[in-house]
């Protein structure tokens with residue numbers, strides 16, 4: 001807390017001390033008043049002092065309590081902000097993303113975000129602490145008063161009773177907090193199911209698949225399983241009974257001697273009053289249910305946030321400038337790679353050359369490792385074996401941020417940011433302002449131009465129906481926007497363009513238009529295209545087939561067809577449905593395949609034709 005807000009922490013400490021002083025005064029003032037009332041003759045002065053002290057205690061409490069709560073709330077907000085910032089900083093610090101595949105790190109990030117069922121933000125811990133500390137201090141002051149007004153050993157006996165039984169209950173909380181904060185598999189699952197049922201992404205499928213009662217059942221099963229675990233952590237009823245007996249015995253051991261001394265006249269009424277009030281005040285040393293519970297659950301996020309905040313930056317980032325690279329080529333040299341915790345090697349001894357200024361298409365079965373190749377190329381993971389080089393320099397030695405400025409990627413699972421079109425484009429090169437001219441240029445090439453005219457706020461429309469005046473785009477429109485984003489990066493100097501399944505969401509016309517613009521898009525760039533569609537693959541100068549973690553075939557379309565290998569087989573399989581088109585289909589294909597009048601690039605954009613079997617055919 002002092003690290004986050006030193007001044008507020010100090011004020012809170014002082015307020016707590018003042019309140020504690022007030023609660024210490026209470027038994028003394030009462031004792032004084034009772035002595036003045038019962039003495040002979042009655043002391044008016046004593047009564048006045050006693051009443052003034054009591055009034056002071058009351059006023060202190062009434063004034064200080066809300067101020068303390070307010071200060072604690074402000075300090076808590078500061079702590080929430082700091083915890084969130086540390087989590088964000090730490091999670092983003094590593095230049096690579098392999099830490100996010102580590103279940104331990106993922107767990108800590110989850111805890112640091114204080115998500116899950118029953119989790120509280122750290123601010124609640126500050127509020128609970130600000131309530132608990134005065135309680136404990138009051139308990140200690142009461143112990144001193146009991147020792148003073150009664151016998152020296154009395155606070156020791158009572159204190160031992162409260163502390164021992166409090167520890168038992170404390171342990172119970174410790175055990176169940178981790179379960180309650182959603183750290184058990186069941187409660188995490190329950191939290192996920194709740195999220196699934198109450199947020200937009202799965203809403204369509206849940207209704208379509210009639211998953212409602214399945215979800216409700218699963219949620220309650222997971223929730224109750226989690227709760228059963230929670231209950232298992234509880235102190236047994238026998239231990240509870242023992243705690244009650246122990247406390248009873250401790251109180252009897254104190255109260256009986258007090259009563260005995262009072263009846264014998266060796267203990268004054270004033271001392272008896274103070275001792276009895278102090279005895280009650282010592283309750284504050286015992287278990288204080290909600291406050292302790294909240295303190296434990298809400299503070300659980302803090303150590304996790306500190307650990308996430310201290311995440312190492314991963315492999316020592318390279319420092320060499322990557323400006324204007326590649327000029328010669330990008331090479332994968334004997335590259336081996338397995339995802340962290342993933343076990344099996346996705347890439348194994350893989351060699352590949354991407355000549356600068358040309359385009360390469362990567363083809364392969366699902367799960368063959370095509371997207372993994374693009375992630376290694378962007379430096380998001382480092383290979384376990386071998387190396388990726390750019391103009392002969394190890395990629396690991398290049399400044400990661402500088403290299404990423406050279407690389408524009410549209411991932412297969414590109415992100416649909418619920419911000420404006422302008423922002424969505426601007427993320428391609430965050431340092432640059434997005435001018436109208438930029439927007440017009442990149443959206444024309446990306447195929448998004450014109451969509452903005454349909455949007456209520458034009459380029460500045462928030463792209464989410466959950467915002468006022470916001471709107472949702474179609475899958476294909478999002479894909480065109482993602483391509484425009486990458487092209488904005490290119491406009492700002494990126495020299496490598498990676499497109500992972502760039503036409504997956506596009507309609508036939510849009511796909512065709514993209515092919516027509518491909519030469520313009522890729523002019524002067526080193527382009528890597530990942531696709532299952534031969535029409536896309538054939539746009540590239542060279543084609544590489546990934547199989548068994550390696551490149552099994554490499555060459556132009558014609559060379560690979562001539563080689564009669566896997567590529568040729570895949571090509572035949574994909575083109576089979578078109579092999580015998582009906583007359584109408586034939587004419588449709590002819591229209592599509594006919595060289596465009598617009599420009600030479602459309603020649604390359606012709607869909608594959610199995611009968612011709614050749615790119616240029």
Ligand SMILES: Nc1ncnc2c1ncn2[C@@H]1O[C@H](COP(=O)(O)OP(=O)(O)OP(=O)(O)O)[C@@H](O)[C@H]1O
Nearest residue numbers: 101339342346364365366367368369370371372373
């Ligand atoms: N983050 C990850 N952690 C662990 N394994 C992963 C991760 N991402 C991918 N994999 C695994 O790596 C393998 C290759 O995945 P990759 O996405 O590169 O395949 P792909 O060739 O692009 O497939 P597709 O054609 O289906 O897009 C798959 O077996 C996949 O399960």
